[in-house]
Amino acid sequence: MNPSIAILTGASRGLGRAMAAQLLQRGRHLLTIARHADPALDTLARERGATLTAWTLDLADAPAAAARLAGWLAAQPPADAVLVNNAALLSEPAPLRDGRDAELSAAVRVGLEAPLLLSAAFLRATDGWGTDRRVLNVSSGLGRRAMAGSASYCAVKAGMDHFSRALAMEESARSDGRRGARIVSLAPGVIDTDMQVQLRGADRTRFPDGAMFEALQTEGRLATPEEAARRVLAFLAREDFGTEPVADVRG
Numbered sequence: 001m002n003p004s005i006a007i008l009t010g011a012s013r014g015l016g017r018a019m020a021a022q023l024l025q026r027g028r029h030l031l032t033i034a035r036h037a038d039p040a041l042d043t044l045a046r047e048r049g050a051t052l053t054a055w056t057l058d059l060a061d062a063p064a065a066a067a068r069l070a071g072w073l074a075a076q077p078p079a080d081a082v083l084v085n086n087a088a089l090l091s092e093p094a095p096l097r098d099g100r101d102a103e104l105s106a107a108v109r110v111g112l113e114a115p116l117l118l119s120a121a122f123l124r125a126t127d128g129w130g131t132d133r134r135v136l137n138v139s140s141g142l143g144r145r146a147m148a149g150s151a152s153y154c155a156v157k158a159g160m161d162h163f164s165r166a167l168a169m170e171e172s173a174r175s176d177g178r179r180g181a182r183i184v185s186l187a188p189g190v191i192d193t194d195m196q197v198q199l200r201g202a203d204r205t206r207f208p209d210g211a212m213f214e215a216l217q218t219e220g221r222l223a224t225p226e227e228a229a230r231r232v233l234a235f236l237a238r239e240d241f242g243t244e245p246v247a248d249v250r251g
């Protein structure tokens with residue numbers, strides 16, 4: 001698949017920034033969403049003959065972001081299209097009883113509410129297009145395996161996996177004869193990004209698994225964002241994308 005419309009959240013740093021650079025290809029319109037924009041992506045878009053629309057907005061206000069996406073999609077001509085829900089916000093690693101409510105709430109809104117509402121807006125707006133439409137939710141091994149000190153993150157990613165399963169059922173069994181979208185919630189592997197810095201740097205008395213994250217780095221087991229982006233985007237392009245709604249890029 002070579003979509004001409006790609007929507008990507010969390011494109012300013014880490015895995016999302018690397019995916020944005022790789023998604024900027026001739027003839028494609030990339031819409032990015034994050035709180036910050038990277039002007040270097042504008043230059044890259046011009047060099048590559050791609051179109052870039054960069055929105056700086058806070059996905060903690062998910063209904064506003066979804067409404068804006070719906071309006072934007074309504075103005076686009078039908079095309080093969082992908083939505084990549086990549087943005088996530090880690091609350092400070094610590095037992096839930098020590099967490100700050102505002103931080104926990106933002107983590108769940110950005111990581112779970114926003115992907116759910118953006119997926120709804122995307123599926124609704126493109127439903128009659130008759131094109132190849134895909135939703136890739138960037139999940140984590142921690143959606144499938146619990147870890148103390150990261151309850152909000154585990155909840156976000158487990159929720160993402162499970163709503164992807166339900167969505168895949170809805171889209172694959174269309175009784176109205178329409179072409180359904182394909183959905184995958186994909187664990188991307190461990191990647192050398194700010195999120196890993198936050199996990200390694202966490203207070204060990206409140207997050208003992210911080211030592212494991214430090215070992216991942218010292219043992220050279222973290223992928224670069226560019227390597228991880230290549231793997232994730234190769235998965236997104238697969239012919240059999242969506243056959244298994246919950247997957248891991250490591251196979």
Ligand SMILES: NC(=O)c1ccc[n+]([C@@H]2O[C@H](COP(=O)([O-])OP(=O)(O)OC[C@H]3O[C@@H](n4cnc5c(N)ncnc54)[C@H](OP(=O)(O)O)[C@@H]3O)[C@@H](O)[C@H]2O)c1
Nearest residue numbers: 010012013014015034035036059087088140190191193195
């Ligand atoms: N790194 C890993 O080892 C690893 C492992 C498994 C899964 N993942 C998943 O991979 C994805 C990318 O992670 P990463 O490591 O690249 O994270 P990261 O370096 O922390 O980057 C997170 C991205 O999300 C955006 N974001 C955060 N809060 C936002 C908000 N309120 N509104 C809009 N955008 C927001 C950030 O942009 P702004 O700050 O500009 O808003 C940034 O672009 C996440 O879903 C993560 O859970 C990562």
